[in-house]
Amino acid sequence: MAIQFIRRRLGARQVGGPDYEPAVKLRVPAELLDRHEGRVLDPRRAEAAGGARPRTTAYRPRVLLVPDDVLCDPAAIGAVRAVLNAAGYDLEVPRSGGGASARPVALRALTGRDHDVDSWAALQRLRAAADDVLDWDLVRRISLEHLVFSAVTINGTPWDTNSDQVTGSYRRSPSGSSRVPVAIAVEPPRRDELGDRFTRRPVVAVLDSGIGPHPWFDIADRSAPPPADGFISVLDEAQRAIRDNAVAAPSLLDYWDSPVVSESLIRDVDSNTGHGTFIAGIIRQAAPNADVLAIRVMHSDGVAYGSDVIAALEEISRRVDRARREDRPGDMVDVVSLSLGYLDESPADSRYTTHLAEVVRRLTEQGVLVLAASGNNSTGRRFYPAAFADLPDLPGAGPGVISVGALNPNDTKASFSNDGAWVTCWATGAGVVSTFPTDVSGPRQPELADEHRSGLDPDDFRSGFAVWDGTSFATPLAAAAVANALIDVAAADTGLSLAAVDQETVVKRAWAALERCYEQYEV
Known part of the structure; x- marks a missing residue:
């Protein structure tokens, strides 16, 4: 899989070019708005x-x-x-x-x-x-509470992958989804023991739809939390803050990706079921020596509330601050991967700032590397928080937001991916194979089936793997590259050891890791 890093080009927007921001008509399904x-x-x-x-x-x-x-x-x-x-x-x-x-x-x-x-x-x-x-x-x-959407769906809307909006070459399933079960014959990527090369594992926080059972993560079912010291951990403080946020709409109860099926009478596998597990699997494949901190901010239909995303990021910032103040490397969060976003009503109006921008800026000031999906509207209109990559770096702070667009497997830009000078990284995001919850099996049946043979069941994911498309999946691949770079620069310079979590070292290490990515992947 390919990765391309671009040094940020801050400056004027090119009218009519890839930075031109045309009107984008939002076609949110009525049932999502009602829910x-x-x-x-x-x-x-x-x-x-x-x-x-x-x-x-x-x-x-x-x-x-x-x-x-x-x-x-x-x-x-x-x-x-x-x-x-x-x-x-x-x-x-x-x-x-x-x-x-x-x-x-x-x-x-x-x-x-x-x-x-x-x-x-x-x-x-x-x-x-x-x-x-x-x-x-x-x-x-004081601001609106935006609906924030998963950055997975293809062709014009950032939601419901089980709709007719998935068309053309990215449509594989009879149900209209680009998500299809597959089987692979590989062992989980091996994780090296802690030692001279790295003193702790870099942590990638994934704010998404939560997690589901899968043998790669030693999670057999939903009866117990992820094992201690495993590849995936959860942040209870963030889930509690999200529950406390609940106002006039469904609340996310915990870190499990549920319900598996939609609330409609047809009971389809919900559009973003498995999204977080799929992302965790990408990081396990590309950066097996990292750890994932999974926080559920998104409903299984691909909708998140702006305040829940902000609350989760606030808890990450508090955790990083606590790690620094109390010299607790085990609490450090090094990278944040965000496969979600929204179209802002007034991004050019400097009089009114967004709370999301404030907390993202605080994380980058702390030296946390933040990567965000550019979105799948095939447009130059800015998709937030990815478009915060436009903001200039602050003195003494870590690198600004890295916004990630999607490549096809042949390294061409995917037709669905948003683009513009604010997109500062590209990674494979189409035809991606990764982990999927093993307990997901929906009602759709194969087109052909009898007592002896069957066609492919598009709703049965008990194999534990799927193929999917979207800038959602380019983003964790780029985040994995950054996590690997953190290990590399720490191994090359003892002054940048991952065991050191003071502000100055964390910021220096973040910049060194990004420079390492430029050396390896710059275009």
Whole structure:
């Protein structure tokens, strides 16, 4: 499998070229919006308070993201509620979580006010009051709760792989999915013992759909957590923070990838079932000496909530900070792999910052290498968080975001992959074979079957392997290359040992690893 690293080219966008950002019409299936109480913003009808016309995005209309420190300040949250009350809204203010991260807060109509509850409209009321009734710095920190989608589906929509949107050369299954069960005859890639070459294993955090059973990971079933000191571990603090986030929609209970099948009467294997396990298998193949820290932020239908992604990243940042302060190398997280994202309604509007950008920037300041999928819309429109690769590096910080596009097996760029100067890495993301939960078997049957013979069952994954396509799978391959580079630079320079987790060494090691990737894979 191929990997190509490109030194970041910060600067002007090329209008009409690969950086041109055309309008992308979001066609989110109605059942997904209903399940997650979501809405697609229509730029033609959406009001805008003192700014440019927004672009289309998907969001939760009954939720606003509000920083926890604002919720803790009676005067600040009181002023916000007063403006919203005048517009017929109110916030159901939760108890403080004790941190500064953004929290999802339920928005409701005041009693006796019969109107649609829409967080975008409420946000415009707050923005209109900035520098008048409200402090401008406070208002810019309140934002929409975006729906974040898996970066796997081909041909125009970043969700539901079991739809007719999967067409052409990437369609293999009669069900319309590019995900197909396969069988392979290989042993799990061998892991070297700790020793002179590396004193600890680099850790790749995977924020995705969770994990399922597979023999490569010594997980036989879902009755017990992953084994201690195994290839995969979980972060209970992150799962607890995500449960605490639950507002007006289904909550993720733990790290298991479930339910396996959709909630429809047909009971298809859900569109992103196995997504996280597949990604973990890519890292096991390409960087067997690394470890995976699996955090479930995504539902099995490929939808995540922005606040859950932020909460998980916040917990990783806290863990890294704790590792540094208490000199605990075993708690270090070196790489974050994000195979998800969203199209922002106003990325060029510098007045309003996203909480996701803030926590991603904090991780890069800590020296954590963050890689994110560029998305599968076949467009130049920026897909976040991958498009944060556009941001300049900060003095004393580690490398900025590495955004990853997908290559075909013959090293050409996959037709579905997003592209632009903000895409800084390319890796094989089409025709990828990896691990899949062994307990997944759906209702679809082979096209031909009798008591003696059968065609391929597109829904039976008991072999434990599948082939799949998407920038989702290019990203962990690039993350594995970075993890390997961390081992290499630590072995070459004792001053960059993986046992050292002080800020200065971590940042130097991250830059050295990226430079190593340039030496090996630069195009």
